[in-house]
Amino acid sequence: MQTETLVGLFGFGAAVLGVGGTLLGGWLQQRHQVQVAREERAEVRSSEVESRGREAAQKALTELYALRRHALTWKVGMSAEERNQWVGAAHPMVDEVELNVALIPGADTLRVRVRDALSVVRNSFFEDGYEGEHEPYRSEFDTSHCIGLLSAYMRGDDALPEPTAREERESIQHDMRENL
Template identity: 65%
Template sequence: METQTLVGLIGLGGAVVGVGGTLLGGLIQQRYQVRMAREERAEAQAREAESRGRDVARQALAELYKLRQHALTWQVGMSSDERNQWVKTANAIADEAELNAALIPDADALRERLQDALSVTRTSFSVDAHEAEHEPYMSEFDTGHCIALLSAYMRGDEALPTPTLRERRERAQREARQDL
């Protein structure tokens, strides 16, 4: 083989290797960029979900404070209609708090515990309305426990406050009814 032909083939081989390396490098870079873009989108979605979660948690907490304030409006000696309206308002506020809490992402334990605590609170409001001769101390206490649960979640505490005795008892009764 002549020298010129050999030099040409070596040049052609070098060009093929160079083009192959360029294509391979481009493919690797493109895959890396796609992976990085996917990770950035996932992080952005997680930040957005956390932000939305904090917003609805704040709304739920505001509703719980509103519920506690409502408990303080109780007056001994209210008429039957006034007591019924008082309970109806309390349940509407509790429903709004529960609705907002239901929208908090990645908070299954909180939602379950808050649902139990609100169930106890609703029971307290109903009992308070039908026993018109006392102040609604239990309603205030139970509402405070709901606030403590949501506040612990929002602070990022390691664990939620322990269930109250009434929560545990009502949960056990509800589960017993479901087993029937």
């Protein structure tokens, strides 16, 4: 083979390798950029989900504090109409707490625990307070346990506060009713 032909073939081979290397490099770079963009989007989504969860928990806490203030307006000896108005004002507050807790993403355990704690609050407000002529059980009438659960979530604690005895009892009763 002549030298000029051999040099031409080497030049052509080098050009093919150069183009191939450039294409491979571009493909690898594009793939890396796609991966980085995907990771950034996942991080943004995770941050947005966490933000939505914290916002919903904050709204629930705000409503719980309003409910606590409302609980302090209970008076022994209220007339039936006054009790109806009192319970009628408390009911939407509890519903609002439940709604906001239901919107917290990825917090299944928290939702169940708050549901159980709100069950105690509901029973204290609506059964003990509404049906009884006496003052409802003040220890259960309080929303402190629900506030403690949501506060632990907001702080990012590893564990939620332990359930109260009444919460455990009513949780078991709720589960038994659900299984019937």
